[in-house]
Amino acid sequence: MLYSIVDPEGYGPRIWFQQVPEGKVAKNRFHLDVKVGGKREDVSLETRKARVDAEVERLVQAGASVVRVLSQSGVDHYAVAMVDPEGNEFDVV
Template structure:
């Protein structure tokens, strides 16, 4: 079996972890047993202070049901300058063969509204007359693209 995590470069790992935990219905990953914070854990294994970033180090999220991958938000000095080559789709609408388009549209719109309140912004709506597809392209708080479908 292959195990993996997603790593997302960013300027503010704690902010991004909180946003994406909310967006994906994940939870902040608790620090290892015996440590009050991730920062304390990283110090204990010798990570240099200048690599620890800001805050308590709450920079990873996990699926509370254990099905999805761990996601770690890694602080980097450079900002995002080009379009993502990889993005997430937040799937909330339902399956095409089981859920009518209007129901999928209402679910997507409700999720978009929730994510805007959490710090995301809308880029564009993907909807064409006669097409059985509806999605909204969005940006997370640091400008990374994702879709709500």
């Protein structure tokens, strides 16, 4: 089981995940963006959207739920807001 994320280059902070017995009772104190689409400068909107949608499908199969799609016509941004099975919010970008 994965308990932390460590930057292999050693520059970024270690992100540690701690399980607790209590259920969620309030809004998240932090918000994660799971970046899978790629950089706007390097990847077309259509390709980023396909990558995000594929990851969203994988996460739905793993138990997450879609809250809403974050997209507007004419804006070069696409993301999907989701929640994990315990109600923790995050975006797939």
